[in-house]
Amino acid sequence: MYKKLKTYSKQSTLFTAVTTLLFCFYLTNNSYTAANIAFIVWAITPYIFLAFLINLAANKVTTLTAVAITVITCLSGLTSFVFSILTHIDTQNGLVFINIPLWQWTGLLVITLPLVLLNKIKD
Numbered sequence: 001m002y003k004k005l006k007t008y009s010k011q012s013t014l015f016t017a018v019t020t021l022l023f024c025f026y027l028t029n030n031s032y033t034a035a036n037i038a039f040i041v042w043a044i045t046p047y048i049f050l051a052f053l054i055n056l057a058a059n060k061v062t063t064l065t066a067v068a069i070t071v072i073t074c075l076s077g078l079t080s081f082v083f084s085i086l087t088h089i090d091t092q093n094g095l096v097f098i099n100i101p102l103w104q105w106t107g108l109l110v111i112t113l114p115l116v117l118l119n120k121i122k123d
Contacts, residue, residue: 002063009070016074017047046104062118
């Protein structure tokens with residue numbers, strides 16, 4: 001059962017990364033300047049690190065923790081992107097797209113140490 005949870009977490013991370021990539025292509029208007037490529041890489045990197053964290057899970061506790069982290073990270077990223085794209089309320093709306101990965105990275109880095117320590121627990 002826990003292998004299936006890891007598989008679902010990996011699949012949802014991949015889906016969110018591809019969706020974010022499509023949002024980035026939409027936002028950059030298919031203009032591939034160095035700044036746009038850096039923005040695309042910045043937006044995708046939390047999901048690459050999240051995939052690494054999912055692979056790091058070695059027991060039941062860490063697998064369930066990794067699933068919870070995946071759900072929170074993926075939902076927060078997607079809802080933020082969708083909300084910011086669909087509603088153009090703020091004149092500085094573009095700053096949101098830079099800050100979404102920043103907050104995702106912050107959460108992932110904070111949770112990395114406890115996840116590594118939880119891996120030491122025996123089943």
